Each structure stands twice: as C-alpha cells, then as structure tokens.
Amino acid sequence: MHKWRAGMVLVAFTLVPGVSFADSGSKLLATGGASTIEGAGGGGIVPWATLSSYADVGEWGATVNVSEVAVDDFRLSVQGASLSWNNRVEVSYARQTFDLSTIGGELEQNILGVKARLFGDLLYGNLPQVSVGLQHKSNQSFALPSAVGATEDSDTDYYLSAAKAWLDGPFHRTWVANVTARRTRANQIGLLGFGGDVDDSAEWVAEASVAAFINRYWAVGVEYRQKPDNLSFADEQDWRDVFVAYFPSKRVSIVGAYTDLGSIAGLDDQTGWYLSLQAAF
Amino acid sequence: MKALMLTAALLLTPLASAQSLYDQLGQKQGISAIVEEMLYRVGGDERIVHHFDGVDIMRVHQLITEQVCNVVGGPCEYSGESMRVSHEGMGVTHADFNALVEHLIVAMEKHEVPVAAQNQLLAKLAPMYDDIVE
Numbered sequence: 001m002h003k004w005r006a007g008m009v010l011v012a013f014t015l016v017p018g019v020s021f022a023d024s025g026s027k028l029l030a031t032g033g034a035s036t037i038e039g040a041g042g043g044g045i046v047p048w049a050t051l052s053s054y055a056d057v058g059e060w061g062a063t064v065n066v067s068e069v070a071v072d073d074f075r076l077s078v079q080g081a082s083l084s085w086n087n088r089v090e091v092s093y094a095r096q097t098f099d100l101s102t103i104g105g106e107l108e109q110n111i112l113g114v115k116a117r118l119f120g121d122l123l124y125g126n127l128p129q130v131s132v133g134l135q136h137k138s139n140q141s142f143a144l145p146s147a148v149g150a151t152e153d154s155d156t157d158y159y160l161s162a163a164k165a166w167l168d169g170p171f172h173r174t175w176v177a178n179v180t181a182r183r184t185r186a187n188q189i190g191l192l193g194f195g196g197d198v199d200d201s202a203e204w205v206a207e208a209s210v211a212a213f214i215n216r217y218w219a220v221g222v223e224y225r226q227k228p229d230n231l232s233f234a235d236e237q238d239w240r241d242v243f244v245a246y247f248p249s250k251r252v253s254i255v256g257a258y259t260d261l262g263s264i265a266g267l268d269d270q271t272g273w274y275l276s277l278q279a280a281f
Numbered sequence: 282m283k284a285l286m287l288t289a290a291l292l293l294t295p296l297a298s299a300q301s302l303y304d305q306l307g308q309k310q311g312i313s314a315i316v317e318e319m320l321y322r323v324g325g326d327e328r329i330v331h332h333f334d335g336v337d338i339m340r341v342h343q344l345i346t347e348q349v350c351n352v353v354g355g356p357c358e359y360s361g362e363s364m365r366v367s368h369e370g371m372g373v374t375h376a377d378f379n380a381l382v383e384h385l386i387v388a389m390e391k392h393e394v395p396v397a398a399q400n401q402l403l404a405k406l407a408p409m410y411d412d413i414v415e
Contacts, residue, residue: 026328026376028383056376087375121375124410168404172397215396216386 024250024281025054025061027087029216031122031165034245034255035065035278038135038189039080039094040113042161043223044257044274045239046207048178049131049161050122051090051115052082053280054250060085063280071261071272073102076191082113090115090133098191102267107191108140120162122176128164135159137190148233148265150193151200157184173212176219180207187230188264196230203228211245219245223257237262241274253278303355305398306389312355313346318388319381320345326384329377352405364412371415378414382406 025032033050036042041052044067053061061084069076080094092113099106115133122129135157139145142153159182169175185195185202195201205228211221225239243257257274264270306312320342324330333341350357361367382403389399 026379026383028379028386056379057374058376121410124375124378124407124414166404167407168400172400174400 025059026056027054028123029250030213030219030245030247030253032061032063032084032250032280034253034276035063035067035080035082035092037067037069037076037078037094037096037276038111038113038137039065039078039082039092040115040133040135041082041084041090041092042178042180043209043211043221044241044243044255044259044276045225046178046180046209046223047113047115047133047135047159047161048180048209049117049120049129049163050178051084051087051117051131052092053084053090055084056087058086061280063278065276065278067274067276069259069261069272069274071259071264071270073100073267073270074261074264075099075101088117096191098188100265103265105144106141107144109190110138110140111190112136115161122163122165123167128162130160130162133159133161137186137194139190139193142193145187145191145193148192149197149231150187151195151197152185153193155185155190155194155202157182157186157190159183169212171212173214174216175213176209176211176221178209181205182207185228185230187228188236189227192231192265196232198232199228199230211243217247219247221245234266235263243274251280253280302353302398302401303350306349306353306394306402307392309346309350309355309357311392312349312353313342315385315388315392315394316342316346316349318391319384322384322387323381326380329380332371332373332377349402349406353402364409368413373414375414378410 032053033041033048036047040047042048052063055061063082065080067078077097082092084090094111096109113135115131117131120127120129138154159180161180163178165176167174182205183202205226207225209223211219213219221243223241229236239261241257241259245255247253255276259274261270344361347357348359351359
C-alpha cells in the first residue's frame with residue numbers, strides 16, 4: 001500500500017503535465033545526488049556529504065524517492081522523502097521492506113535521518129564538502145532478528161562524510177568522490193536488528209563512492225560499503241555496486257546499478273539489480 | 282615502418298586534442314557569442330539580474346569576453362578590475378554564483394562546445410569563486 005502511494009506521488013510530481021512548482025533550486029544539476037536506500041542524499045548505498053535536492057543558500061528543497069533492490073533470494077523496497085534547507089541541513093525518512101523471497105516472510109525498518117554540512121563545498125574552493133549525519137533506525141519486525149541473536153530493535157548510526165568534485169578530471173570529465181566513516185552496530189543495515197551474540201558494540205566502518213560524469217546528465221560510478229559482522233548464525237559481508245545515473249533535469253533522477261550484497265542470512269552470493277527514482281522540487 | 286608510424290600518429294592524434302581550448306570555444310568570436318548568450322539568460326533570471334542594475338551591460342560583455350579569452354590562452358588582455366575589487370559589496374551568494382555558472386553551461390551547450398572543453402573552461406573559472414562570493 002505504502003509503496004503504491006509513494007509511487008503515485010512520484011508520478012504525479014514528475015509526469016503530470018501542467019503541474020508547475022516554484023524554482024527547483026540553484027545548485028547545479030546532479031549536485032543534489034541521488035537518494036540512498038536509507039533515505040539520505042548520496043549514491044545508492046552510501047550517504048554523501050552532499051545534501052539532497054537543489055536547495056542552495058536561502059532556499060528550501062524536497063525529494064520523494066522509491067528504490068528497489070532485487071538479488072537472488074531477497075528483495076528490498078524503499079520509499080523515502082527528504083527536506084533540505086540552505087544547502088546546510090537535510091532531514092530524511094525512509095521505510096524499508098525486505099522480502100525474504102526464498103526463506104519466506106518480510107522484515108521492515110523505518111529510518112529517520114539528519115545531515116548537516118559543516119564546511120567546504122563540493123565544487124568550489126580547496127576544501128572538500130564535509131558533513132555529519134545520523135540515521136535513527138527502528139526495526140518493525142524484530143522477532144526474526146531477535147531469534148538469530150540480534151540484541152536491539154533500534155539504534156542510531158553516526159557518520160562523517162567528505163565529498164569533492166573535480167570539474168576537469170581525467171579524460172576532461174567531471175569526477176566526484178565521496179568517503180564516509182560510519183559508526184554502527186546494525187546487522188544488514190538494521191534489517192536484522194542491532195548488535196549481536198558475536199559483537200554487541202558499535203564500530204567504525206568505511207564507505208566510498210567514485211563517479212565520472214560523461215556529460216552533465218549521465219554519470220557512471222562504483223560504490224563500496226563495509227559492514228559489521230555481529231551475528232554468529234550467518235556471515236555478513238561488505239556491499240558494492242556499479243551504477244549508472246541519469247539526471248535529465250533538476251526534477252527527476254534515475255539510478256540503475258548492478259549490486260553485490262555478498263552473503264545474507266546464510267544465503268551466499270546475493271547479486272542483482274538496483275533501480276532508484278527520485279523526484280526533486 | 283613509415284606506414285606503421287603514420288598509423289600510430291593518426292591513432293594518437295585524437296587523444297592529443299588537436300584543437301586548443303581557445304579554438305574549441307570558437308576563438309574570440311565564439312567566446313563573445315557564448316558570453317552574449319549567457320548574459321541574455323541572466324537578464325531573464327530574477328534571482329540574479331538585480332546584481333546588474335545600473336551596470337553598462339555592453340561593458341560587462343566586453344570584459345567577460347576578454348577575461349574568458351585570456352584564461353583559455355587566447356590573444357586577449359583583460360582590462361577590468363580584479364575579481365575581488367569588482368565584486369566587492371555586491372553580496373553575491375553561493376546560489377547566485379551557481380546561477381551564473383548554469384547560464385554559462387547552457388550557453389556553451391547551445392553553441393555546441395564539447396563537454397571536455399566546457400569542463401576545462403569551468404575548471405579555470407571556478408577558482409574565482411573565493412574572490413566573488415561573500
């Protein structure tokens with residue numbers, strides 16, 4: 001139900017002709033990034049130091065987004081929204097549904113995120129754009145995570161991100177890199193709860209993305225996300241993906257990726273597709 | 282041997298970007314047209330047009346054209362004030378700066394400047410940010 005509602009809103013905002021909105025913001029095309037599976041602005045699986053939408057100094061912006069990840073034995077559906085102000089603060093919300101296609105059943109999680117730009121700028125000056133953020137996650141289906149050894153049904157991730165663009169990078173293309181350090185004890189980003197029988201304390205993990213813009217509308221890139229391994233019942237592995245992003249206008253962006261999620265809940269080699277659609281206004 | 286060297290030279294030529302950046306922008310005439318297009322778009326942009334109130338726009342056009350021509354290695358001298366002096370007290374914001382950059386990019390697209398050349402010019406102009414924005 002929620003999935004369809006979010007989808008309808010997205011369609012209404014992007015495709016219905018004659019519906020007009022205020023200026024979409026002054027930040028340059030694509031610099032708002034895409035929407036991650038946790039709701040924050042960024043790549044696909046890594047939150048970036050950039051803020052969602054095109055809200056520049058003195059402006060407000062918002063996004064709504066839907067994402068689907070389909071790997072061999074699981075399917076993740078995400079509906080999210082974000083609000084940004086002044087190229088300074090971003091508040092985001094995401095609802096995740098993780099369909100255990102093979103095992104049977106479903107896991108759900110809600111994520112409330114806040115991100116603030118501390119200093120620097122993605123495009124201008126020598127410093128990278130540096131932001132701090134938090135993601136408060138509440139698992140809505142804790143029976144299974146609890147049964148496999150998770151200790152908490154909610155927790156908060158904290159992260160520090162730095163992002164920089166090189167306008168005239170290799171091959172005279174614009175390149176963007178982002179690195180994120182996250183303090184977390186989430187199992188499979190929280191879908192399997194927080195903390196566990198092997199390790200119950202939070203740890204720092206590293207995440208990174210690199211993208212090259214073929215032109216200002218199309219980008220290709222890679223992402224990597226390190227993850228904790230807190231549960232004895234199954235190995236948890238790092239995630240990675242290769243993506244193509246399309247920014248036809250400041251109103252809409254589309255990201256497609258081939259993703260490798262490693263082993264999840266004892267089922268190895270989970271690879272598949274990722275598709276994300278964002279409307280900004 | 283000669284044929285081999287000729288083939289190698291032909292294969293490598295595109296990588297060396299045969300044309301200079303100045304040439305790819307269409308030399309002084311092309312740069313002038315791009316700047317004109319950019320300023321025309323600025324004139325219709327209520328976010329930033331107020332910065333040009335009471336300004337001699339023909340003079341602005343001449344100065345920006347000279348400056349772009351100069352930074353891309355063209356045979357031009359920039360005859361205006363430094364960026365810091367000419368923007369002092371104007372209150373140009375990050376958003377205003379981005380708006381102008383966007384108009385420049387669209388102007389270059391309209392004049393079919395290749396992406397590589399667009400990026401090279403933007404990279405040469407971006408360092409002016411610190412002197413222009415308050």
